Amino acid sequence: xxxxxxxxxxxVLWAVLFxxxxxLHGIGCARGWTGxxxxxxxxxxxxxxxxxxxxxxxxxxxxxTAPMGPAREARLYRMGAWIGLxxxxxxxxxxxxxxxxx
Amino acid sequence: MMSDAKRSDATLPANPPQRALTLHRExxxxxxxxxxxxxxxASVNHTTIGLRxxxxxxxxxxxxxxxxxxxxxxxxxxxxxxxxxxxxxxIFTMHGSIMMFLFAIPxxxxxxxxxxxxxxxxxxxxxxxxSALGYWxxxxxxxxxxxxxxxxxxxxxxxxMYTPLSDKTYTPGINADVWLLGITFVEISAVAxxxxxxxxxxxxxxxxxxxxxxxxxxWYMLGTSVMMLVGFPPxxxxxxxxxxxxxxxxxxxxxxxxxxxxxWQHLFWLFGHPEVYIIFxxxxxxxxxxxxxxxxxxxxxxxAVVAAVLGLVFLxxxxxxxxxxxxxxxxxxxxxxxAASALVAVPTAVQVFAWIGTIWKGRPQLKLPMxxxxxxxxxxxxxxxxxxxxxxxxxxxxAHDTAFVTAHLHYVLIGGFVFPMMAALTYWMPxxxxxxxxxxxxxxxxxxxxxxxxxTFFIMHLTGLLGMPRxxxxxxxxxxxxxxxxxxxxxxxxLAMGFALFVFDMGMxxxxxxxxxxxxxQAPTLDWAMTLPAPAYNFASLPGPGRDDAAAAxxxxxxxxxxxxxxxxxxxxxVVESGSGRPDHVAVLPGNTMLPLATAAVIGxxxxxxxxxAYWLTPVAIMAIVLVVWRWGAVxxxxxxxxxxxxxxxxxxxxHWQVRGTLAYSGAVATLVxxxxxxxxxxxxxxxxxxxxxxxxxxxxxxxxxxxxxxxxVALGAMSMGSIAARLAEAGRATDLARRRALLGVIAxxxxxxxxxxxxxxxxxxxxxxxxxLRGVLxxxxxxxxxxxxxxxxxxxxxxxxxxxxxSRRGAAPVWRLWQDFALATTAVSALLVxxxxxx
Numbered sequence: 001x002x003x004x005x006x007x008x009x010x011x012v013l014w015a016v017l018f019x020x021x022x023x024l025h026g027i028g029c030a031r032g033w034t035g036x037x038x039x040x041x042x043x044x045x046x047x048x049x050x051x052x053x054x055x056x057x058x059x060x061x062x063x064x065t066a067p068m069g070p071a072r073e074a075r076l077y078r079m080g081a082w083i084g085l086x087x088x089x090x091x092x093x094x095x096x097x098x099x100x101x102x
Numbered sequence: 103m104m105s106d107a108k109r110s111d112a113t114l115p116a117n118p119p120q121r122a123l124t125l126h127r128e129x130x131x132x133x134x135x136x137x138x139x140x141x142x143x144a145s146v147n148h149t150t151i152g153l154r155x156x157x158x159x160x161x162x163x164x165x166x167x168x169x170x171x172x173x174x175x176x177x178x179x180x181x182x183x184x185x186x187x188x189x190x191x192x193i194f195t196m197h198g199s200i201m202m203f204l205f206a207i208p209x210x211x212x213x214x215x216x217x218x219x220x221x222x223x224x225x226x227x228x229x230x231x232x233s234a235l236g237y238w239x240x241x242x243x244x245x246x247x248x249x250x251x252x253x254x255x256x257x258x259x260x261x262x263m264y265t266p267l268s269d270k271t272y273t274p275g276i277n278a279d280v281w282l283l284g285i286t287f288v289e290i291s292a293v294a295x296x297x298x299x300x301x302x303x304x305x306x307x308x309x310x311x312x313x314x315x316x317x318x319x320x321w322y323m324l325g326t327s328v329m330m331l332v333g334f335p336p337x338x339x340x341x342x343x344x345x346x347x348x349x350x351x352x353x354x355x356x357x358x359x360x361x362x363x364x365x366w367q368h369l370f371w372l373f374g375h376p377e378v379y380i381i382f383x384x385x386x387x388x389x390x391x392x393x394x395x396x397x398x399x400x401x402x403x404x405x406a407v408v409a410a411v412l413g414l415v416f417l418x419x420x421x422x423x424x425x426x427x428x429x430x431x432x433x434x435x436x437x438x439x440x441a442a443s444a445l446v447a448v449p450t451a452v453q454v455f456a457w458i459g460t461i462w463k464g465r466p467q468l469k470l471p472m473x474x475x476x477x478x479x480x481x482x483x484x485x486x487x488x489x490x491x492x493x494x495x496x497x498x499x500x501a502h503d504t505a506f507v508t509a510h511l512h513y514v515l516i517g518g519f520v521f522p523m524m525a526a527l528t529y530w531m532p533x534x535x536x537x538x539x540x541x542x543x544x545x546x547x548x549x550x551x552x553x554x555x556x557x558t559f560f561i562m563h564l565t566g567l568l569g570m571p572r573x574x575x576x577x578x579x580x581x582x583x584x585x586x587x588x589x590x591x592x593x594x595x596x597l598a599m600g601f602a603l604f605v606f607d608m609g610m611x612x613x614x615x616x617x618x619x620x621x622x623x624q625a626p627t628l629d630w631a632m633t634l635p636a637p638a639y640n641f642a643s644l645p646g647p648g649r650d651d652a653a654a655a656x657x658x659x660x661x662x663x664x665x666x667x668x669x670x671x672x673x674x675x676x677v678v679e680s681g682s683g684r685p686d687h688v689a690v691l692p693g694n695t696m697l698p699l700a701t702a703a704v705i706g707x708x709x710x711x712x713x714x715x716a717y718w719l720t721p722v723a724i725m726a727i728v729l730v731v732w733r734w735g736a737v738x739x740x741x742x743x744x745x746x747x748x749x750x751x752x753x754x755x756x757x758h759w760q761v762r763g764t765l766a767y768s769g770a771v772a773t774l775v776x777x778x779x780x781x782x783x784x785x786x787x788x789x790x791x792x793x794x795x796x797x798x799x800x801x802x803x804x805x806x807x808x809x810x811x812x813x814x815x816v817a818l819g820a821m822s823m824g825s826i827a828a829r830l831a832e833a834g835r836a837t838d839l840a841r842r843r844a845l846l847g848v849i850a851x852x853x854x855x856x857x858x859x860x861x862x863x864x865x866x867x868x869x870x871x872x873x874x875x876l877r878g879v880l881x882x883x884x885x886x887x888x889x890x891x892x893x894x895x896x897x898x899x900x901x902x903x904x905x906x907x908x909x910s911r912r913g914a915a916p917v918w919r920l921w922q923d924f925a926l927a928t929t930a931v932s933a934l935l936v937x938x939x940x941x942x
Binding site for chain 2: 074
């Protein structure tokens, strides 16, 4: 069953990241984090981007530890890891591209 | 052709062949329904219940279809006087609600219940009584909703029941209550089916059929059922909150008192968008089964299709806000959900290309199921493309709430569900009724449906782009909408004729068709490894390595598979380890009983009392529910140890009473997944209102003193004691200690409930502010779970007292422990949340 857990790990991580960044977005807008400056930019962007990038690193870790080989279980494991990575990269990319609370 | 299941390295010697007719008679005596009216009321067999689900869903489809004809008649002319506005509102609301909740979901449940044991190689679903309970809840709930239409008090706020339109101010009658209570009643059947389907797929496959080799239908249904476990609770929670607001004035959605109507939209669409894929996935499973057979080849890209299912299951939970693009959400949040909405097209496209590739590499035959498959391709792909258009925010803003959206959703739902389901019905009809179809009628029905559908809905895109809003009953000042509406109305009549002819064709096949030969499509899957029509027990002996496809029909009928016949007079099926399919134990399934009917009836009485506003009588109904459910446990378990069962040469397995990892335990885990989803949504509600809703911060609370803290500590301490008692009771099951430890659990539960009652008396007035109302709900959640935990402790006590626990028999203790831990964890989180609100 390890391959099932591995196959699910990427998409589950995406779900966690998506929920976390969406929650941070809502909290940040409500609490005025956009007006709080940090050396890397507004606290709002830094918080969301930090979580997102940390999550992407975890995704890469899942992918790097996925078993290689032609067995169907190994392939499903890798495909799950890719699904999570691509989904997190694309759906949360707006963190860097759009205005936050407007 | 080889089935995907037929590739296991394991071997299992065959049982000696027996006379097939003798086995058939022996099994029929055990598995068949009771004769006459008792059979109608007491059946729990998956074939009977599955067909009932599908037939009842078909009736609701016809009713919903008639309502749509009324809508089209009204809209055929700009000043239609066919319906008045109030009735029109009821009719379009009922059309949507019936099609979604009383047709589509029950139809897929019915297909799953009927098909899964057959295609996976089992004799029945994991929880036959739960199947029957689900059916009765569906029938009663659906009937309540339908009766409201005849009484003129049907829901009239649209099938997504937005607040504040549906609150007490703007819907003072019972119209919205009918929807909220009736749909929640029906959802019991959906959650029951989800638990049932999940556990059946994971644990009731044929021996040594690993998860990675099971038929694709198994993957699709597994994805569907997990989505149902996670996706339905938001709607159930939303319905409970809105009904409590309507009944008791707790202001979850009232802006003036800290609520927010957007909370309803979030909860509804957290269910509503995954719902689209809940409907689509089983249909896609049917396509992935039918297309290779009709193309005389194997599916192209099994692994890619499984990955696509995985992607859809997850991504579909990240799209819900695209139904709310126009409510004033910040750009960044819009962009998250827009990107996810566009991305979800990728796994869908992977499947479409896999199916096209399968047809390309095979030798396709244009038989009737294949015609419907082609109808699916044409229609669903167009619906998918307009879906991508709607995923783009600027376009969505223009097309929102117009007939364009109506056209899009019909392309997706009829293309993605109705066409595949018609392919499935025509494909499996010989297995259902044992008869071949009458030639040509089906083809005529198909063409009428295809032409009627596209004639109706293709032009509706244009009507929407011309600006016509949804749900209006007259349009006297918009001459540009007249012609497209008239065209839609005319073709909708053609569509209706097509569906009527389809039903007529099914009836002709059932009653007048020639007897079908076995496996008429030459399919490889196990569902065709049986006589036609399928017997009540499916397989005289169960499939295993070397006997795991349709070619094994004769061997299985002669008892060469696993667990031949019914020598002990019980309904037995094999339970496997979920990943590998290794045989684990033999489950003895319950036989015919009216308990599910009685349970649905008492649950129905609760909903009817709520609908009538007789809230003071509802405790009586709740007590009745507890008493009936107690009976479910009372007839489970065994008072003695049993010898191992010789399932096959060299394979001796224990009966389920003597193992820990039973189907019931797995089912409890699945139930807690749904329960956890509901709790997570409740936490989301607290967070959402705290952060987003106007009218916060809330007024000062009286909960900040020492007494509430003491009561919380007592409740949590008692629940912790309950968790310890559950572990000790299971550990001491072979001795008299189990009974005393279970009694300790009951007492601990009573102390916890007493402390929670004290807390309830200290709560701030829940009608004052949404925060106070949510605290009331959090406490209610804890109380309900505390009561159930105490009842499970009592059940364990009764099991120990009556000899249903022993050295290897655990009674209800494992499930009690599981539930107790969940109750403790959620109560602790709730306590921390309230404490954080007070401190921060």
